[in-house]
Amino acid sequence: MRTDKTLVTCYVNPDLDGVAGATAYAEFLNKKDGNTVVGIIGEPHDEVKYILDRFKIPYPMSIPNADDFEKVILVDASDLIGLEEKIAPEKVIEIIDHRKINEADKFVNAKAQIELVGAAATLVAEKFIENEVEISKESAILLLGAIISNTLNFKGTVTTDRDRKAAEYLNKVARLDDNFWKELFTAKSDLSGSKLAERMRGDFAWFVIGKKKVGIAQIEIIGAEKLVTERGDEIVRELESIKLEMGLDLVFQTTIGLDENMNVFVTGDAETRAILEKVLNVKFNGNIAKPTGLIMRKQIVPLLKGELEGV
Numbered sequence: 001m002r003t004d005k006t007l008v009t010c011y012v013n014p015d016l017d018g019v020a021g022a023t024a025y026a027e028f029l030n031k032k033d034g035n036t037v038v039g040i041i042g043e044p045h046d047e048v049k050y051i052l053d054r055f056k057i058p059y060p061m062s063i064p065n066a067d068d069f070e071k072v073i074l075v076d077a078s079d080l081i082g083l084e085e086k087i088a089p090e091k092v093i094e095i096i097d098h099r100k101i102n103e104a105d106k107f108v109n110a111k112a113q114i115e116l117v118g119a120a121a122t123l124v125a126e127k128f129i130e131n132e133v134e135i136s137k138e139s140a141i142l143l144l145g146a147i148i149s150n151t152l153n154f155k156g157t158v159t160t161d162r163d164r165k166a167a168e169y170l171n172k173v174a175r176l177d178d179n180f181w182k183e184l185f186t187a188k189s190d191l192s193g194s195k196l197a198e199r200m201r202g203d204f205a206w207f208v209i210g211k212k213k214v215g216i217a218q219i220e221i222i223g224a225e226k227l228v229t230e231r232g233d234e235i236v237r238e239l240e241s242i243k244l245e246m247g248l249d250l251v252f253q254t255t256i257g258l259d260e261n262m263n264v265f266v267t268g269d270a271e272t273r274a275i276l277e278k279v280l281n282v283k284f285n286g287n288i289a290k291p292t293g294l295i296m297r298k299q300i301v302p303l304l305k306g307e308l309e310g311v
C-alpha cells in the first residue's frame with residue numbers, strides 16, 4: 001500500500017549497525033515531527049536477532065522492497081550493489097554512512113553525511129546528543145550494541161573518540177553490563193555445520209575495483225584461528241563456488257578473531273594471494289595468511305583500490 005511516510009532502511013540483509021541505525025534514526029526524526037517508518041529488506045544478521053530477542057525489542061517491519069514509498073533514507077548504506085535493486089536510487093533523500101569507498105554520488109537527490117567513524121550508529125547517536133532529543137532505552141541498546149559490534153568492542157582500528165563518546169552517552173540509558181560484549185560476540189560465533197557457509201554468503205560483499213570483480217567474505221568469530229585451521233578447506237571450497245556463481249576475478253575470506261585481536265585470510269586463488277601479499281604485507285602459508293594486528297573489510301577495500309586502480 002502506498003504511503004506518504006518516509007522509509008528509513010539500510011542495505012538488504014542488514015547487520016546490527018544498519019538495523020540499529022535505521023531504527024534509532026526513525027525514532028529521532030519522528031520525535032522531531034518527522035513522518036517516518038523503519039523497514040528492513042531481507043534477513044537481518046544473527047547478531048540482530050540475538051539483541052532483539054535478548055532485550056525483547058520488537059522486530060522492525062519486514063518489507064520486500066521500497067516500492068510503496070516515495071522517499072527513502074539510508075543508514076549504513078551508500079552503494080547500489082548492497083541495495084540489490086530493491087530501492088530506486090532516485091527515491092533516496094538522505095544517506096548516513098561511514099564507508100570511505102561509497103557511491104553516495106549515484107543518489108542524485110540525497111544529502112549525504114559520510115564520516116569515517118567506527119559505526120553508522122555513532123552518527124545517529126550524535127543526532128540525539130546534538131539536538132538534545134531523549135533516546136528510548138531500546139534505541140540506546142541497539143546503537144550501543146552496534147558500536148560494540150562494529151568496533152570489535154573498541155579494539156578495532158576503525159574506532160574513533162566519537163564512537164567512545166557516543167557509547168558513553170548511550171550506556172547512561174542502555175545500562176548494559178560489562179560482559180555484554182562477550183554475550184554478543186558469542187552469539188555470532190556458532191558456525192557449526194552448514195552455518196559456516198550460510199554466514200559466508202550472508203555477509204559476503206563484492207566490489208568492482210579497477211578491472212576486477214572482487215568478492216570478500218568477512219566472518220567475525222571467537223576462535224578465528226581454530227576455525228580456519230579446522231575448516232580451511234571447506235572455506236576454500238565455498239569461496240570457489242561463490243567465485244564461479246558470481247563470476248568473480250578475485251575472492252577471499254577475512255576471518256576476524258573477536259577475542260584474538262587479529263584476523264586470518266583464506267583463499268585458494270593464486271592471483272588473489274599474490275595481490276593480498278603485496279597490499280597487506282602478509283605471507284600465505286598454503287591457503288592461509290595471518291597479518292599482524294587486525295584489519296576490517298572496509299579498511300581493506302581502499303588498499304585494494306590503491307593497488308588495482310593506482311589511486
Ligand SMILES: [Mn+2]
Nearest residue numbers: 017076119120
Ligand atoms: Mn556499519
